[in-house]
Amino acid sequence: MSGPREKDEVSGVETTGHEWDGIRELDNPLPRWWVWLFYACIAFAVVYWVLMPAWPGVHGYTHGILHNSARATVAEDLRALAAQRGAEGAKLKSASLEQIEADPKLQAYALAQGQSIFGDNCATCHGQGGTGGKGYPNLRDDVWLWGGKLEDIQHTITVGVRSGDPDARMSQMPAFGRDGMLPATQIDDLTEYVVALSHRKADAGSVARAAPIFQAQCSACHGPEGKGNQAFGAPNLTDADWLYGSDRTSIHDQIWNGRGGVMPAWGHRFDAATIKALAVYIHVKSGGGQ
Numbered sequence: 001m002s003g004p005r006e007k008d009e010v011s012g013v014e015t016t017g018h019e020w021d022g023i024r025e026l027d028n029p030l031p032r033w034w035v036w037l038f039y040a041c042i043a044f045a046v047v048y049w050v051l052m053p054a055w056p057g058v059h060g061y062t063h064g065i066l067h068n069s070a071r072a073t074v075a076e077d078l079r080a081l082a083a084q085r086g087a088e089g090a091k092l093k094s095a096s097l098e099q100i101e102a103d104p105k106l107q108a109y110a111l112a113q114g115q116s117i118f119g120d121n122c123a124t125c126h127g128q129g130g131t132g133g134k135g136y137p138n139l140r141d142d143v144w145l146w147g148g149k150l151e152d153i154q155h156t157i158t159v160g161v162r163s164g165d166p167d168a169r170m171s172q173m174p175a176f177g178r179d180g181m182l183p184a185t186q187i188d189d190l191t192e193y194v195v196a197l198s199h200r201k202a203d204a205g206s207v208a209r210a211a212p213i214f215q216a217q218c219s220a221c222h223g224p225e226g227k228g229n230q231a232f233g234a235p236n237l238t239d240a241d242w243l244y245g246s247d248r249t250s251i252h253d254q255i256w257n258g259r260g261g262v263m264p265a266w267g268h269r270f271d272a273a274t275i276k277a278l279a280v281y282i283h284v285k286s287g288g289g290q
């Protein structure tokens with residue numbers, strides 16, 4: 001590029017001398033703002049090198065005068081978290097269930113831990129808030145198959161229900177229809193009887209015929225008045241709360257098939273403190289009664 005450069009006739013700007021197929025490149029100066037931004041970036045880079053870890057060397061790297069280290073920051077955060085958890089976690093281990101509920105700070109810790117573990121392990125069956133579904137009991141109300149005291153809940157979680165665990169909570173309602181233990185007509189009568197137990201209109205003839213059958217076949221578990229028995233996980237049949245449904249078809253189905261829900265045992269999966277946290281969480285969220 002020697003000699004005076006050509007000027008573009010229209011804009012009056014010098015051209016670079018490059019030309020492609022008759023199109024020539026104008027040599028406009030860079031915009032001011034761009035040039036300043038460029039210098040600012042260079043200045044920033046220099047300051048950054050000085051302050052922060054930047055250049056690799058043979059035996060390491062330049063640490064920068066701030067000695068900043070993302071790894072050290074994370075390690076410090078983890079140490080702080082462990083210390084905080086350690087204090088409450090250790091208390092959770094040694095405290096009794098009642099002591100946990102009586103200590104607001106410890107209870108808050110147990111609730112937070114219980115909620116997170118419930119969401120990850122229990123919500124699949126019991127529903128997000130523990131409100132249950134067909135065959136899966138609602139854990140938010142004060143109706144309990146196996147008992148709603150803190151110790152009852154703790155025990156159910158530890159050993160499960162019909163879980164195969166040697167200490168599991170066990171009981172099995174017979175399949176009166178499927179196994180031919182009672183004729184179909186008696187099961188129809190018993191269905192009416194259960195409807196009557198829960199204070200609804202039912203066929204009087206059926207109810208009268210079923211009364212002695214209920215006492216003979218069902219009262220051992222459900223009680224002579226049908227109020228249930230938590231020792232067998234046998235539900236109260238006189239309330240408005242149903243595990244498998246309140247309609248005649250569902251009731252008939254249960255007497256015919258005798259389903260028994262399976263709840264896994266968690267005692268070998270979680271440590272004692274975690275199960276305590278879950279028990280406190282469920283107890284408090286159900287209203288904390290009983």
Ligand code: HEC
Pocket residue numbers: 118121122123124125126135136137139143144145146147153156157161233260261262263264266278282
């Ligand atoms: C695979 C499904 C399943 C999972 C997962 C599960 N449960 Fe259950 N749970 C059940 C069933 C089914 C029952 C009812 C058992 C019965 O019919 O007696 C039950 C019953 C219970 C009960 C007794 C309720 C009562 O009325 O007495 C408690 C408490 C409970 N579960 C807590 C938990 C906790 C806590 C977890 C998580 C650590 C959990 N469950 C995970 C299925 C499950």
Ligand code: HEC
Pocket residue numbers: 145171172173174176190194214217218219220221222232233234235237241242243244245251254255259260261
């Ligand atoms: C060996 C104990 C036992 C006997 C005997 C028994 N049941 Fe049950 N019954 C249970 C249990 C346990 C459940 C709950 C099953 C579960 O949790 O999955 C249940 C559940 C039910 C339900 C469902 C309740 C609900 O909330 O959905 C009905 C209805 C019922 N039984 C009626 C009867 C009738 C009628 C008889 C007699 C013909 C009878 N049961 C005999 C143990 C028994």
